[in-house]
Amino acid sequence: MAEKPQPVHVLYCGVCGLPGEYCEFGPDFEKCKTWLIQNAPDLYPQLLKEEEGNEVDKVSGQLQSTSVSDGSLTSKPEEVKCLPGGKIKKKEKQEIIIEKVTRNKRKCITTVKGLEHFGVKLSDASKKLGKKFATGASVVKGPTEKEQIDVQGDIAYDIVEFITETWPDVPESAIFFIEEGKKVPAV
CATH class of the missing domain: 3.30.780.10 (SUI1-like domain)
Structure with a gap:
């Protein structure tokens, strides 16, 4: 006699409402990343590696964007715009x-x-x-x-x-x- 199939438990994203496996195809994966890292780290193991790498990049980026002039620290604001999906919007040419x-x-x-x-x-x-x-x-x-x-x-x-x-x-x-x-x- 065949065994009765067990129900599948699906974890839905708290940000976009899609199943966790499909968040990368959703409307805003960047917002979903933090939720996925906290609640479902096994779904996207590469996110944990990226998160650790991003923290190192942020610290080094902050150190590079500060400059010493007249003994005071000033930071330059970055003019980079990030689009959904992690793409970076290039500055338009002035023409x-x-x-x-x-x-x-x-x-x-x-x-x-x-x-x-x-x-x-x-x-x-x-x-x-x-x-x-x-x-x-x-x-x-x-x-x-x-x-x-x-x-x-x-x-x-x-x-x-x-x-x-x-x-x-x-x-x-x-x-x-x-x-x-x-x-x-x-x-």
Whole structure:
């Protein structure tokens, strides 16, 4: 006669609510790590090793970020952003990208992305562009959920000179065109 199967005991994570084995696929594994180390160290033994290594790294990182000047200790804040899954977000390059988009075979729209990196207020910039080129210009959200300026008409090559004259903080070497899917410097 066959034995009656025993019920399986599943440990659910106190942070995300998933079974402990599936926390790494959950919404925020970084928050789950501390709970897993305390309550289920046998599920992820590599977390214990990482935790011990991270403590050593944190101490050495703190020692490196402090500097002695005039006999006082000062610490520098780090500008690293950690994304879910442990990935580190790289700092965006400060560059302006100008792209010409054709619609209805004859009409063109010139998009300007990245002016905000140089301290330019996009609403003011769109007004100035609209007045200078006598066209419609507006601030819209692009496909990556970042704001950009859409200017009606093909003004791609005239706009570089206008940007460098109007906002002297913007170097001409930081302006790029998108031509045939390739990024080309405006210089």
